[in-house]
Amino acid sequence: MDGTRTENAIEPHFKLSPPPDTGPAALIDAPPIPGLFFTPSLRLPADLADSVMNYCLKTFFTSANINQIMLFCRAPSAESSTAPSGLPPLLISLLDVLSDILRPTLPPDIHSLLFPTVPTRARQAIINRYDPGEGITPHVDLLKRFGDGIVGVSFGSGCVMQFASSSEDQTYGVYLPEGSIIVMSGDARYKWSHGIEKKTMDYVQTPDTSSADGGRWVKRTMRMSITFRWLLPGAEVVGSA
Numbered sequence: 001m002d003g004t005r006t007e008n009a010i011e012p013h014f015k016l017s018p019p020p021d022t023g024p025a026a027l028i029d030a031p032p033i034p035g036l037f038f039t040p041s042l043r044l045p046a047d048l049a050d051s052v053m054n055y056c057l058k059t060f061f062t063s064a065n066i067n068q069i070m071l072f073c074r075a076p077s078a079e080s081s082t083a084p085s086g087l088p089p090l091l092i093s094l095l096d097v098l099s100d101i102l103r104p105t106l107p108p109d110i111h112s113l114l115f116p117t118v119p120t121r122a123r124q125a126i127i128n129r130y131d132p133g134e135g136i137t138p139h140v141d142l143l144k145r146f147g148d149g150i151v152g153v154s155f156g157s158g159c160v161m162q163f164a165s166s167s168e169d170q171t172y173g174v175y176l177p178e179g180s181i182i183v184m185s186g187d188a189r190y191k192w193s194h195g196i197e198k199k200t201m202d203y204v205q206t207p208d209t210s211s212a213d214g215g216r217w218v219k220r221t222m223r224m225s226i227t228f229r230w231l232l233p234g235a236e237v238v239g240s241a
């Protein structure tokens with residue numbers, strides 16, 4: 001598991017007022033981080049997003065203390081030509097739609113890293129549910145367990161994701177709207193941490209302001225995210241670590 005998601009269920013939520021003190025408004029477009037791809041206008045179709053979210057809430061998040069689910073999808077074996085199995089059909093459809101949506105904007109090598117014609121690795125889908133006031137500790141996804149090429153989708157609510165690089169002494173907050181898609185590869189995956197602060201609202205740039213200090217408060221509602229990552233060889237055996 002990454003970070004400390006399981007602790008969230010027992011942590012008190014933020015009070016709604018007064019708004020927490022904040023730094024500059026979060027960006028509404030991609031920050032200059034090599035390997036990070038984010039086009040805020042590209043969104044999942046609302047009907048698909050609703051179906052996926054409702055399916056996951058009904059199937060996996062059946063009690064208030066469950067906030068994280070991991071699913072695994074094997075690569076097709078050399079002996080069988082059958083389609084990869086292990087993910088619910090709706091998540092396979094989600095991957096197909098993500099591939100189509102991202103094809104025009106991603107560099108071809110990054111697109112084929114995420115959506116190879118014939119996958120050779122097992123894939124993990126991690127599904128996180130956040131009530132307002134919950135977040136995830138800044139982290140780099142486990143280096144020994146996951147490969148390069150990570151794609152994440154936001155459902156139900158937007159939130160600000162913080163990206164930080166210790167070597168560059170630089171931090172960016174980026175607002176990920178409901179239905180938006182983020183891709184992390186290269187430096188963005190290996191050299192920058194990502195996390196979500198435990199807040200009930202985010203201070204976000206207004207679309208008509210180019211300066212980073214003009215913003216508005218955006219309340220969070222329940223958010224779900226699905227993140228697809230490649231398991232490194234051997235990492236498909238899940239132990240207690």
Ligand SMILES: O=C(O)CCC(=O)C(=O)O
Pocket residue numbers: 002126128136141152153194225227
């Ligand atoms: O909720 C998100 O969008 C991020 C989740 C995440 O970073 C993780 O599970 O490793």
Ligand SMILES: [Fe+2]
Pocket residue numbers: 002139140141194
């Ligand atoms: Fe992560």
